[in-house]
Each structure stands twice: as C-alpha cells, then as structure tokens.
Amino acid sequence: MSVTTGRARRPPIRIVLVDDHSIMRQGLRAVLEREDDLRVVGEAATPAGAAAAVLDARPNVVLLDLKLSAGPQTDGLDLCRALTTAHPGIGVLVLTTFTEDRLVVRAVQAGARGYVVKDVDTTELVRAIRAVSRGESAFDARSASAMVRTLNGAGADREQLTDRELEVLRLLARGLSNRAIGGELYISETTVKFHVGNLMRKLLVSRRAEAVYAASKLGLL
Template sequence: MTLTRVIRLALVDDHAILRQGLRSLLEREDDLVVVGEASSEPEAAAMVDAVQPDVVLLDLKLSAGSDFEGLSLCAKFSATHPDLGLLVLTTFLDEDLVVRAVHAGARGYVVKDVDTTELVRAIRAISAGESAFDSRSAAAVVRSLNGRGEAREQLTDREVEVLRLLAAGLSNAKIGEQLFISATTAKFHVSNIMRKLGVSRRAEAVYAASKRGLI
C-alpha cells in the first residue's frame, strides 16, 4: 500500500474565524494538515521558523494599518525559506497585485471566494513545486504578458503565444488547436520554453517567467 504524503500547511490571516474555517475545510482532506497559524507578520515569521510547513496560505492584508503587508512577508519568506511554497489567498484581485505577488516569491494566487476543490488543487500543485492560479488570476498573468519586450529577448513570438496558453492551463493538443499547429509541434515549443526558462515542469513556466521579470 502506498502511503499518502502529508502536506503541512500554515495559515497567515488576520481574521481568526477565517483561519478556523479554512482549517476545518482543509483538514477534511487526508493529505492536508494545518500545523500553524498566524495573524501578523512577526507571528508568521516566528511560526514558520518553528513548524517548518511545506505550504503557507498567505493573505496580502494583515493589518488595518498596512494595505499589502503580505507582499513584504512573501519576499522575506522567499529569501529565508526558498523551498517554502507560498500561496496567496486574498480578497484582492488586481493584475498588478498578482504580478507583484509572484515577483515577491508567491508560486500561486487565488481569491477567497474560490471553491474548496480548486483551493485544494492549488495547494497540492504548490507542494509539488508547481504554480497555481485560479482562472481570474491566471487571466491577469496572461494579460501582463502583453507588451513586455523583455520576454521577446528570450522567447520567440510563437513561444510567447504558447506561454500565454500554458498560463491558461491548456494541454499540448488544445494549444495546437488554438494556434493551428500539431500537438507535436506544440510540445516542441513547450519544451523550448521550459529549457529557456530553466524549468522542468509545464506549470512552472509562468512562475519562472514572472520571477525573471518577463511578465
């Protein structure tokens, strides 16, 4: 019998009732366990050092006095715990915020009204070293690809098109349909994109492009 690997989660949100609700929902899954909670930046830093979670669910707004304290915390965790999976779970959906969060080290971004199934899928993807965006956040990342000349220095025009479709979660076959090319050709472009961005998984391509300032 294969043992399921348990994903250790930490919740960072200034609303205790939301943390309690999340814990209750997430711990219904056999492979998810909440090992720590925090309501502020100092608490979060101490908690992560103490419990060493695999994934942190992080709100961007952690106090009334700071709009996006979570962005700063994201950047700190990215520097001090580079293997930590950072998933932004917030009420704010703004194209600039999504991109800033990714640049700060977040591997994913979902809005709080996401359904439980999609949130669990995102957590598992982050734990596996991949990226995770809900449909609206993914659309914001895709829009941010437009007009960035820096991406053109590394990727061909066709590869940029393929990267946009990758960010939307399309398979090789679907990418081929969208671009009127074969699935084999689409796979070739995806392989080139991953090679140029230095990643080994399809889902990491958008994250890697964001981290390097390409989107």
C-alpha cells in the same frame, strides 16, 4: 467527501495559515483538515507571527492573505518575499480578496507560487495547495488572466527578473544543464535550480524551453 479517495498514502502536506481574521483561519482549518493529505501545523495573524510559525512548524505551504492587521494594505507582499528568501523550498499560495492585475504580478515577483481569491471553491483551493506543494504554479481563472495580460502588455519587462535570473536565463537559452550553469556562474546546482524555478514562475511557464521562448517574446534575450 475527501478529494483524496484512491490517492496513495504519502506524508501529509504541512500548511501554515496567515490571515488577520481568526474566523477565516478557523474556517480554513476545518475545510482543509477534511483532506487526508493536508495538515494545518500553524497559524499567524501578523508578519512577525508568520515568520515565527514558519520557523517553528517547517511547513510545505504557507496560505497567505495580502492584508494583515498591523501594516499597510499589501503588507503580505513583503512577508511573502521575506519567507521565500529565508526558506527557498517553501511554497507560498496567496489567498486574498484583491484581484488587481498588478498585485498578482507583484506577488509572483515576491516569490509566490500561486494566487487565488477567497471566493474560490474548496476543490480548487485544495488542488492549488497540492500543486504548490509539488513546486508547481497555481492560479485561479482571474489571476491566470491577469498574468497573461501582463505578459502580453507593457508590464512584463526586464524588471521582473533579477540580474542573476537573467544570467541563468541566457545560459538556459544555450541549452546548459543546471550543473553546467552552476559551473559558469560559480554557484551551486541547488542555487541554480532555485533561480530557474523563480524565473519560470515569473514568466508563467512550467518548462525550461517555454521560459526561453517567453523571454524571447518579451525581448529579454
């Protein structure tokens, strides 16, 4: 039964699947396309294939495994960074077997909006995809706990944020709007919005005020 019952008709969420196992991609496609609002528009098994698929299909969401066949154990992290840099509006959701805290944090630092492990149930996976497509964060229970542990521990430090994100964060703390921040830094309002989204994901918050509070706790302000 589709989870979309009673949901207003909207353009479907376009998804590209990136996993080195063909059978995994086939299974994901079969599961996701049961939902009226989800459409798989591309597949890839390698970083090069993923870059081409995203350029061709223009998806809203990329479902990304961290282990791809041609490279090192976590070559998906480099791909995540490349995709989010080249396509700032795209939502990358990591779907992997790796559960280490450091990999969750590194994925977020690379631009991923969410992180779930492959034993997640279908309902939670679909919810995560929808959240990421809306620009929100999406973590399963283990991944969320990893982020909390990192924020509360030595791993959450200034290096998580770029110099530009720190500049934006300091202006946020002064209560400036995106337009005003852009004026201060001589960048566009769209670019400011991109940096704000990145720093909020890295701080595991959903509101600007929460970002300022979390940054204060971490000694970033």
